């Protein structure tokens with residue numbers, strides 16, 4: 001039985017799906033796995049960056065927080081008006097409540 005899979009057929013090294021010929025030149029991953037890997041790399045970069053620049057990041061967050069509070073803006077999403085007497089908008093407060101319960 002010839003499966004027509006020659007030694008030249010490249011498969012995604014992650015999920016094993018054969019790759020389309022047009023992608024063979026530079027791809028070892030299928031589109032889905034590539035996207036997943038890129039997302040993972042992006043997350044890893046963000047984690048590394050946050051770890052390496054912890055103090056700067058904290059300072060930035062604090063500055064952002066103070067700026068938003070002084071402008072009566074939601075400190076979570078940063079673009080909605082904060083509810084009177086709170087630091088978050090209605091939508092974020094709702095989300096926050098749900099998260100706490102879960």
Ligand SMILES: [Zn+2]
Pocket residue numbers: 012013014015016017029030031032033034
């Ligand atoms: Zn794949």
Ligand SMILES: [Zn+2]
Pocket residue numbers: 074075076077078079080088089090091092093
């Ligand atoms: Zn908000």
